[in-house]
Amino acid sequence: MANIAAQRIKREFKEVIKSEEVAKCAIRVELVNDNYTELKGEIAGPPDTPYEGGNFILEIKVPETYPFNPPKVRFMTKIWHPNISSVTGAICLDILKDQWAAAMTLRTVLLSLQALLSAAEPDDPQDAVVAKQFKENVEMFQLTARHWTNAYAGGPNANKDFDDKIKKLIEMGVDEHEARVALSSYNWDMERATEQLFS
Amino acid sequence: MASSASSSTGSSKKIDANGGPDTADKEEKKEDRTFECNICLDTARDAVVSMCGHLFCWPCLHQWLETRPSRQVCPVCKAAISKEKVVPLYGRGSTKQEDPREKVPPRPAGQRTEPEGGSTFPGFGFGDTGFHMSFGIGAFPFGFFTSTFNFGDARPGAAPHGTPQHLEEQYLSKLFLWLAVLFIFWLLLA
Numbered sequence A: 001m002a003n004i005a006a007q008r009i010k011r012e013f014k015e016v017i018k019s020e021e022v023a024k025c026a027i028r029v030e031l032v033n034d035n036y037t038e039l040k041g042e043i044a045g046p047p048d049t050p051y052e053g054g055n056f057i058l059e060i061k062v063p064e065t066y067p068f069n070p071p072k073v074r075f076m077t078k079i080w081h082p083n084i085s086s087v088t089g090a091i092c093l094d095i096l097k098d099q100w101a102a103a104m105t106l107r108t109v110l111l112s113l114q115a116l117l118s119a120a121e122p123d124d125p126q127d128a129v130v131a132k133q134f135k136e137n138v139e140m141f142q143l144t145a146r147h148w149t150n151a152y153a154g155g156p157n158a159n160k161d162f163d164d165k166i167k168k169l170i171e172m173g174v175d176e177h178e179a180r181v182a183l184s185s186y187n188w189d190m191e192r193a194t195e196q197l198f199s
Numbered sequence B: 001m002a003s004s005a006s007s008s009t010g011s012s013k014k015i016d017a018n019g020g021p022d023t024a025d026k027e028e029k030k031e032d033r034t035f036e037c038n039i040c041l042d043t044a045r046d047a048v049v050s051m052c053g054h055l056f057c058w059p060c061l062h063q064w065l066e067t068r069p070s071r072q073v074c075p076v077c078k079a080a081i082s083k084e085k086v087v088p089l090y091g092r093g094s095t096k097q098e099d100p101r102e103k104v105p106p107r108p109a110g111q112r113t114e115p116e117g118g119s120t121f122p123g124f125g126f127g128d129t130g131f132h133m134s135f136g137i138g139a140f141p142f143g144f145f146t147s148t149f150n151f152g153d154a155r156p157g158a159a160p161h162g163t164p165q166h167l168e169e170q171y172l173s174k175l176f177l178w179l180a181v182l183f184i185f186w187l188l189l190a
């Protein structure tokens, strides 16, 4: 089959650019290379979620078999979410796997990811640590997710307590991101995080 | 949304009124999109329509079904579909049947049924009276059953839960249900 993938991405690209979500600054796509095989997506954190005010960059790779197979999407921006790996940015979302349908587009994918940020599914997790926190202590999860949005996605809500704890660990010679991961994983318990970092 | 509604009702005059060949061009494109394949997003070639009403190029749909043999669903609405149950569309300007046979099997043919002849009474051949009769009787308890239910629901002052009247109604509904089940059994055995 002649390259239907590139043809389609070209059309979709125009579709996204013209869409009303772009006008509302909710989603965006950019080309990374000229042959339409790699794109950069961007979604705004949905309102009334810990991701509000943040901008999340996505890596979108279009396989040769697109649209018969889904695009490969992962978060470039670090994010604290049960269905997204806090390490790799890999996403657990059915439409990017077996529930993909050939009529779905970049626009629907970006909107689905935005919906995923509003409605996590902790029973089908990508990141077990985050999912556990979400189930056992949802307030702690929200504070942590908001803090990550502030630290990595330009979100407006800083958490002084969390920032201070990270600062202390940095003074002890720990890398900032590692400190954040350790503290986030242990519900911001300084002792247990330090124990894990120095063991 | 508003623009699509206006485009469906004699758009050409309105476009002239709005002026500008630009608008005319845009409207035309929008109208074209109605006949876009839902997979390649191009104007559908060798067009087929699924039973759920979604339009595709036959080569595109064929490739989709080949990609996921275990999951034959409509790419748009995820209804169950199959190669055998798509309807080809033959427009006046449609392409000759020569093209994509090397790689893709030919598009399934349309199904034509001859119109009923005027003189014979349709549907009551002697051979299948049995079928028609049992169907006629078989439908009876269902109709009766559903109508009793509907009656109960639609009544303005349906008896509240727990009252003897309500219990009696429930008993009656159950009785009818059992009667219907017994009837079907009887039909099956007969």
Ligand SMILES: [Zn+2]
Residues within 6 Å of the ligand: B037, B038, B039, B040, B041, B042, B044, B045, B056, B057, B060
């Ligand atoms: Zn097509």
Ligand SMILES: [Zn+2]
Residues within 6 Å of the ligand: B050, B052, B053, B054, B074, B075, B076, B077, B078, B079
């Ligand atoms: Zn459909």
